[in-house]
Amino acid sequence: MARPSDTKTRIQAVARELFALQGIQQTSLRQISDRLGITKPALYYHFASRDDLVRSIIEPMIDDIDRFVTGRERGDPRRLLEDYFDLVWRHREVISMMLRDLNTLSYLDVGERFMAWRRRLVFLLLGDELTVAQQVRATVGLGGMSDCAVEYAHLALDEVKPVAVEAAAAALGLP
Structure with a gap:
């Protein structure tokens, strides 16, 4: 049994x-x-409900991202991008599920959390006195990595990660 x-x-x-x-x-x-x-x-x-089931699937990802962004200090930006890609890759199925039904973000109040995580990641990568161009580059870089984890989930991690990290670093203007 x-x-x-x-x-x-x-x-x-x-x-x-x-x-x-x-x-x-x-x-x-x-x-x-x-x-x-x-x-x-x-x-x-x-x-108890479909919402309860959805929460049980999404909460481990939320907890992982919370730990990731709050437990880090500023450091090597490439290492941060690599670690972030690994995190997103681990949760790619849940991210894909959420993107398929964007209403999930509103009724579980995940949308604002994602934006706060993004702001924290941008600070960890580039600091806090950013130009609009740097902010846009950070959005493209981080968003592009997340998109790659979902779009290319059928490929091997070692095939996607180096290209995604390099593209994000280029978008961010990192050496």
Whole structure:
């Protein structure tokens, strides 16, 4: 018999896949339970609602990004870009799922957090007295790396990361 944590993990995996494929709002809990071969009440045993299930999938990414941006000091910008790409790559499925259904950002209040994280990353990379051009370059660099992790998720990390980091460094005007 499967342990509850195993079932919970399986539910999250199937939900993540269906959410990314169909969108969060277009995926019913019935579809998830049917795919797993469990009853809908069994799914409700683990997650009280679809929102609860979505939060359980997104919160690990939020926690990782929070730790990443708050636990760092200014240092080597290329190393920061490399580490940031690794972080985004680890969470590429969740990011893709969220992009497929942008309403997720509003009802989970993730949008403002993303902007605060971005501002912190820009500070860590370039400092705080930035020109508009530097701010735009930072947006292009960091946003482009995130986009690459999602767009090229089917490729190997070592094929995407060096190119994405180099492009971000170039956009930021780093040596």
